[in-house]
Amino acid sequence: MQNDDIGGRQRKFNRAILVVIGLFVFMLGNFQIVNAQHYKDEANSYLNKTVDVKAIRGNIVDSQGNILASEVTTWDVNIDPVNVGPVVLTIGNQQVAFSKEQIAQKLADMLKLPLDSVLGKMTGVGRYANLKKNVGASTYIALHNLDIPWLYFDPQQSRLYSQGAVAGNLLGFVGSDGTPLAGIERTMNACLAGVDGKESYVQGADWIKIPSSIQTITQVKNGSDVVLTIDSDLQYAAQQEVAATVRRLKADWASAIVIEVKTGRILAAAEAPSVDPNNPGGVAPQNRHSRIFQAAFEPGSILKTVAAATAIDVGKASPTSHVIAPDKLRMPWGQYINDSEIHGPWKLTLTGVLVESSNTGIVQIAGKVDSATRYAYMQKFGMGSKTGVNFEGESSGVLTNYTNWDRMSNETVMFGQAVSLTPIQTAMIYQTIANKGVRKSPVLVDGCRDKNGNISRTSVPDPVRVISESSAKQTMDMLEKVVEKGPIGKTARIFGYRVAGKTGTAQIAEGRGYGRLHAVSFVGIAPAEDPKYVVAVTAYKSRTVSNSLGATPGFVSVMKQVLKTHAIPPATTKSTYIPVRW
Amino acid sequence: MSAYSVQPAIRPVVAPRRHLRAVQSPVRSAATSRNIQSATRNVAVRALARKALVGILGVWITSAIVGSLCDTSIYQISQLKHESEAIATQTQVLQQQVDSLRSPQNLATSARNLGMIVNSNPVFLKVATAKVLGNAVPASLSTSTSVSNNLIANSVMIAKSKPTKGSSTHMNLPTVTKTTSSSVKSTNPSVAKVVLPSAVIPASPTH
Missing domain, CATH: 3.40.710.10 (DD-peptidase/beta-lactamase superfamily)
Known part of the structure; x- marks a missing residue:
């Protein structure tokens, strides 16, 4: 009689196991076969990111190899207005609390902006207000080191002409979105501009990019350098003379x-x-x-x-x-x-x-x-x-x-x-x-030089x-x-x-x-x-x-x-x- | 001879203990047969379940260990990438400082501050004949045709050369005193000994 009870319980247990396993199999089938694509898409939308990889624009160099135009990183400085508040900064070894007005004054000084403008952008309920675009690296570092929690930065590619107005009328310039608007920048855009790429990757819950997941969809192709016939030292001397002549x-x-x-x-x-x-x-x-x-x-x-x-x-x-x-x-x-x-x-x-x-x-x-x-x-x-x-x-x-x-x-x-x-x-x-x-x-442009140093002559x-x-x-x-x-x-x-x-x-x-x-x-x-x-x-x-x-x-x-x-x-x-x- | 006889010890004979065991009846009932089969299956299922459990546990533990290692690596990589970006930013700042300092605008201004005047005359020394070709006259502000003050804008100059301490617009050249041969002593000329503070090579005043 007792043996029969044990056997019966055993059988019930086994059946329950089988039911659970069956349920698992069913769910697995549902996940993996029936609605596989749906779940895959849903997961991908959370975890997978597909981003454009910006091509780096080529340099413009003079006949001696001096760089006249190059690509650098600048930062857009943004505020998260809804979270604006007092900030505790570490000065030396001390923690010092600053009111948001004091922080606004600091930002206005560092970014050379009117105080009213900064204060205006700090108020509101939005999550984004651009304070200043294309801030240079030294200012970025100074701002970043302040560690203000409601200040964040978006890196951008910008054009830098390190010799200023030397050959400026020849080089031309680009717009704020990088569009070439004049001069060599425009004439030689086919050489200077690269081709943007595309890549996808999986990110963790805290937006950490998982390295092994990076997949290149389109290979980025950076721009080539334009080599001018100009000698920038001579150019500078000649510009000095014509500037003096105009005066x-x-x-x-x-x-x-x-x-x-x-x-x-x-x-x-x-x-x-x-x-x-x-x-x-x-x-x-x-x-x-x-x-x-x-x-x-x-x-x-x-x-x-x-x-x-x-x-x-x-x-x-x-x-x-x-x-x-x-x-x-x-x-x-x-x-x-x-x-x-x-x-x-x-x-x-x-x-x-x-x-x-x-x-x-x-x-x-x-x-x-x-x-x-x-x-x-x-x-x-x-x-x-x-x-x-x-x-x-x-x-x-x-x-x-x-x-x-x-x-x-x-x-x-x-x-x-x-x-x-x-x-x-x-x-x-x-x-x-x-x-x-x-x-x-x-001849003003000697040629277009790729990253391997090969020049296609004009x-x-x-x-x-x-x-x-x-x-x-x-x-x-x-x-x-x-x-x-x-x-x-x-x-x-x-x-x-x-x-x-x-x-x-x-x-x-x-x-x-x-x-x-x-x-x-x-x-x-x-x-x-x-x-x-x-x-x-x-x-x-x-x-x-x-x-x-x-x-x-x-x-x-x-x-x-x-x-x-x-x-x-x-x-x-x-x-x-x-x-x-x- | 003594005669006595020894009775052989007589051990009581114990009947062998019979082990009773159930002998299967050659004719079993159907229910009994099912029970037996079920029990056999149960044993097999349990064994399988044990193995599966051990396997799953093993896979889970291995996965947890590998996952943990991967997570650590990912955060390390992410951290290193941030450090790399910070270094790249620092490099960019330094490169811009170098570019500013080597820009013609800065060089012209600092040369001017040091009292230098562009000598626009091309002058050459012909080595074979030791003959000077060209108009070899010192530059002066009144005769120089070149512009010394910088007139060319550069809005991205983030560094400028600073004049060295004690420098002036006029160079302090040593006075040359004409001496007669008799006044010349055959002693070694006194050479000013250069002593470096803290034995450190002085850095360039530019930064």
């Missing part, structure tokens, strides 16, 4: 370009006012871009060199061709062409015309070249088309087809009116003459033969006389060196006529016996000096710096003798 002349702006003759590489492209890309809002909108590539204006007498070189190249003139140049020349249709000063008739050679920068002289000699040929040469010198430097917003300048030139324009194009050029186009004209008549495209348009080597040599000889004997050209001399160059004082178009102020410039080449560098200095709307005397000091200073930087020794030869008058 001295009370000009609207000034620029200085340094070109390596044989390669067309731009070693410096300085402007004033210059923009500090860390704070583009610090300058007026018109000063945030590069006028060297984007501003076209009538260059004036600088273009007499083109007219003279053309006349020599087509065999219509030589450096010693004679002309009588009055101060005022009446054209057959009754209009006058004037020189910049009143003088009697000058018996000049073509070289003398350049030395004296005589408008009446150049139109008489270079006017022997027909309009179609002159126009073709102007095109070959690069006027009216982009240089090939591939800078965002580059201007082509203005060169009207010769068939649309009126009788006066047909003459004035020879001394730089009725045609507009950017400063880089002007500089490249002189590069052509210095480079034995072959025009190169200016494609450069083929060089163009503009004038013969002989014509270029004769033009160089004439330009050397401008610096040796010219009344203003003399001020561009550099002791011990042979320098060639040309002055330019251009009237600035205003409305239907010309205004009172001028664009003054000087473009020089050194050493003249073996041309290596072109330096082009322009000051726009000079208010204190109305001729190239405003530009030559800047030229001398920049060219001296170039000669020192590249260790070019003084000349050991003398220039060719060419008569200036007859």
Whole structure:
């Protein structure tokens, strides 16, 4: 009887076990098979995180490897207003309680914000109020060390231009969301910007990322570096000079370009006012871009060199061709062409015309070249088309087809009116003459360099033969006389060196006529016996000096710096003798 | 011969104890048979349950140990990652300080503060002939064509060079006194002995 009871209980127990096991099996089936996906999704939503992995934007470096633009971490400082309250801070070894007003004052001081603004953001019932965006690392560390429980930080990627406004007009800048807005940042965005990645991971209950769970969904690809041809030291020196020039002349702006003759590489492209890309809002909108590539204006007498070189190249003139140049020349249709000063008739050679920068002289000699040929040469010198430097917003300048030139324009194009050029186009004209008549495209970007150091070089348009080597040599000889004997050209001399160059004082178009102020410039080449560098200095709307005397000091200073930087020794030869008058 | 006889000891014969055991009846009832089978199964189930329990317990303990180790590692990794980020932030601050100090703006300003003037004249010494090429004249504020004051903005300069203690805008050069040959003594020139405080190499004044 007792045995039967035991057996019965045993059986009941076994059945219960089986029922429980069955229940487990059922539940397991429900979890693992029937509603598996649902539970999986629900669990994933709590534990699995899928996040974007931001690609790091590439650096912009100069030709010496100095970093001009790089990516750094900054922090957005945020408040959790609902939890704002007094804070106990550890000062030394003591615990000191601070009221929220005292903390607000501290934050206002550290973040350079008005106290009212900080206090305003500290009140409310929300969980988020941004106090300040993109705070630097040192401020972040100081704030973080305060250990304020209702203050939190969101890291962001930001752009840092460690040399400030050095090459700022070239580098451009990015917006607060990292969008490239100007300059190299924009032009070379395809190289600089990487491709964002995506990864997923499982996090623990306390948001700890479980390392073994990280799965890469899309591999992040960081950006590459842009290597410029700019030498930042030279750039700084040139910017110093143009900034001083703007101050001295009370000009609207000034620029200085340094070109390596044989390669067309731009070693410096300085402007004033210059923009500090860390704070583009610090300058007026018109000063945030590069006028060297984007501003076209009538260059004036600088273009007499083109007219003279053309006349020599087509065999219509030589450096010693004679002309009588009055101060005022009446054209057959009754209009006058004037020189910049009143003088009697000058018996000049073509070289003398350049030395004296005589408008009446150049139109008489270079006017022997027909309009179609002159126009073709102007095109070959690069006027009216982009240089090939591939800078965002580059201007082509203005060169009207010769068939649309009126009788006066047909003459004035020879001394730089009725045609507009950017400063880089002007500089490249002189590069052509210095480079034995072959025009190169200016190069600003050496290439795009990946993280392994492999550079994909910028494609450069083929060089163009503009004038013969002989014509270029004769033009160089004439330009050397401008610096040796010219009344203003003399001020561009550099002791011990042979320098060639040309002055330019251009009237600035205003409305239907010309205004009172001028664009003054000087473009020089050194050493003249073996041309290596072109330096082009322009000051726009000079208010204190109305001729190239405003530009030559800047030229001398920049060219001296170039000669020192590249260790070019003084000349050991003398220039060719060419008569200036007859 | 003595005659006596020894009676052999007679041990009482004990009948062997019979062990009684139930002998299964060759004809069993069905109920009995079921009970027997059930009991056998119970034994097997218990054995299985014991094994399963031990197995589950083993897996659970192992899992707990491994889990605990993993948790410790995860928190360690997380902690190290935080430390790494803090170091990266410190590195960034230091790098920005270095960038500020080496920026042309800072160099120009500190050079100027030290009384230095840019000598814009390119001058070279031709070693073969010992000839000076160029205009070798000292720089002065009136003759220098280069701009010495910094005019270029840099809003991210977080450090500036500080002039060293005692420095002035004019360098204190030793006065050279012309001596006659008779006044020259053949003793060793006195060389100022450099003594480093606490035998520590002085650090750069910049930071």
